[in-house]
Amino acid sequence: MEPMQCPECRRKAAIREIQTPYFSCSGCATKVTVSKRYILAAKLLSTAIAFGICYAAGLSGAIFLICWGPAIFPVYFIVLGLGFKTVPPYLERYSQDGSLGLDNG
Ligand SMILES: [Zn+2]
Helix, strand or coil: CCCCECCCCCCECCHHHCCCCCEECCCCCCEEEECHHHHHHHHHHHHHHHHHHHHHCCCCHHHHHHHHHHHHHHHHHHHHHHHHHHCCCCEEECCCCCCCCCCCC
């Protein structure tokens, strides 16, 4: 199993095909999603980068908190965009019920 590969048919997905929260594989139509660990890492990184930007901008107190939250979102999409190109994510089957990954299939 390689990064960017469909877990079902092993077809490699193109970066432009990847959507959140999930997308259909163009080879077998299986609903696939970027691995949860990858998304979590991207969110943590974005939160940290947004913090750094607000800190570097010299913000403080309530202004800092007001700017930090909204700043995370654009940073998150930039991180994902660059991340897909530099560190290709693993893909996994999308499960709508959020079964905590305890399925036996
Ligand atoms: Zn597929």
